[in-house]
Amino acid sequence: IKRFYDGFPINSHPMAVCSAVVGSLATFYQNELNVRDDQEVEIAIHRLIAKLPTIAAYSYKKSIGQPLPYPDNSLDYPTNFLKMMFATPCEQYEVDPVVAKALEVLLILHADHEQNCSTSSVRLVGSSMCNLFASISAAIYALWGPLHGGANQAVIEMLQKIYADGGDVQKYVKKAKDPKDSFRLMGFGHRVYKNFDPRSKIIKTMAHNVLKSSSNSEPLLEIALKLEEIALKEEYFIEKKLYPNVDFYSGLIYKAINFPVNMFPVMFAMGRLPGWIAQWKELQKDDDFRIGRPRQIYIGTKTRDYIPIENR
Ligand SMILES: CC(C)(COP(=O)(O)OP(=O)(O)OC[C@H]1O[C@@H](n2cnc3c(N)ncnc32)[C@H](O)[C@@H]1OP(=O)(O)O)[C@@H](O)C(=O)NCCC(=O)NCCS
DSSP: OHHHHHTSOTTOOHHHHHHHHHHHHHHHOGGGOOTTOHHHHHHHHHHHHHHHHHHHHHHHHHHTTOOOOOOOTTSOHHHHHHHHHHOOTTSOOOOOHHHHHHHHHHHHHTSOOSSOHHHHHHHHHHTTTOOHHHHHHHHHHHHHSTTTTTHHHHHHHHHHHHHHTTOOHHHHHHHHHOTTOOOOOTTBOOSSOSSOOHHHHHHHHHHHHHHHHOOOOOHHHHHHHHHHHHHHHOHHHHHTTOOBOHHHHHHHHHHHHTOOGGGHHHHHHHHHHHHHHHHHHHHHTOTTOOOOOOOOOOOSOSOOOOOOGGGO
16 A cells, blocks of 8 residues: 555645545455445455554655654554654654544544535445445545535634734624625534534534643634634624534644644544444445435426537
8 A cells, every 4th residue: 555655746635645545445455345245344344444544644644755654553543643643753752642632532523424425425326336445435535625624724724814914803703794795704603503513512622622732832723712702702693603613623623733734634534434434334234225316307498599510
């Protein structure tokens, strides 16, 4: 697998690399592709959950030109991943347990979330009886899009914009409240959770713990905390039930841990993996299993004028 990484350009987006490598597992583990063999499926599931942190960390290490580390099986899941991400061969590296805990909680909170775009993709691809590696590879690509896995990245980009503009948080709160201005506070509000997002209640505590333990005096984090404080007190946000959502806090945590922005959706993919697998497995075991086949109904014009090709 390590050799695959040599084939990707150094500046490849880690989501492209992760999805490609996950799909390529089907070339190595050809005895785990039969979706109707419970034992093969079980092994593929264990393999995928165990390997994704290594695949993800390699995609990052490759992008910064550092050597690809080996996992440490004596460590727990998040600590092993953080070590692979941030340790280098020449220095001792201890993972901060507060950060490892926050990451573990984040991964759990992202595990499953109904029929979002990537989960529906897993089900549709899996409904052709396609193997697990290929189905998950498709889900990673679906998650890559900025409307799905990119919301926490949008939070950081907004904070960067506010910072570059002098750090005047009030100015941006005012813009967000102005009905004539299309600007919105990224990381605030949710389509389904109108009172509060139960996930962000938990993640908020984690974010504050990480920020306290972080030696990283990142100005964007200060802006984020100011924004959170002001917005939670403002009548506009209270009345419209616009609370900081899970993406607001996950973006902050990743930034405080020093993850580059292009790794944010990869973290999301790692968290969502067990949920995707559960959905895929449930689908394969469904008594009414059928290939997914959404219908398309043509509602356009029935006849069209055209100019014969010789007259054009
Ligand atoms: C998440 C989101 C898409 C939910 O949208 P929605 O349920 O369709 O809510 P609406 O777009 O209808 O907004 C309802 C009202 O709140 C306002 N509003 C919603 N989110 C806002 C925000 N983040 N900042 C400022 N105003 C906001 C809207 O302008 C609208 O005001 P109006 O009633 O005066 O027209 C929306 O809140 C948003 O765009 N948030 C920012 C992006 C984000 O964080 N996305 C990640 C979601 S997990």
